[in-house]
Amino acid sequence: MGNHAGFSNTTGEKNTFLGYGAGAANTTGHGNVFLGYWAGYNETGSGRLYIHNSGFTSPLIYGDFNLRTIQINGSLNIADASAASDLSFKRDIKPLEGSLEKVTSLKGVSFAWRTDQYPDKGFRDGRQIGLIAQDVEKVLPELVKTDK
Structure with a gap:
């Protein structure tokens, strides 16, 4: 949704393009999420997340669904966070x-x-x-x- 959003995508599937020019160069990628003005406009891969506004050279948020990684280019304030640490989840403890x-x-x-x-x-x-x-x-x- 948005002018030129997903403009070049010919065979990709299960993508979300929201914002002017979002994912514009992605021709065959699948499973991508591009949110914002020109978000991920040069990205040609699959399984990527971009939350972006073209006023900056790097996206505010970039993620790779396949690698289960996320990069935040800015400050992150968290009210609460937890990480699993219970003995029952672990093995080979040294x-x-x-x-x-x-x-x-x-x-x-x-x-x-x-x-x-x-x-x-x-x-x-x-x-x-x-x-x-x-x-x-x-x-x-x-x-x-x-x-x-």
Whole structure:
């Protein structure tokens, strides 16, 4: 729905195109959801989610249904969240060696985001508190995912 939404799609199926130019270049993709003005207009794949407004170079929300991943390019405020941690869901449980030493070796920092260099990331202004991913990766590499 929207002018030029799904314009080039010839054989794709089970797509949702909502907004001017949404998914316009997608010719054969299936299972996509494109919401917003020019959302995913260059995307040619399948199983993708775009929530976007062409005023920015990267979408506010991008997802890959096949990989079960989502990327949010902006601030995310959550009132409540939970993750399954019950023993009944787990198997092959092994203790972490030196876990206290690993955690205490991480150094907290305060910092400011490079908002001028990365305007589409939605970074907040002002001082922040956190960890540096590269420092965490040296100690607990399984906790860090990097862009490829």
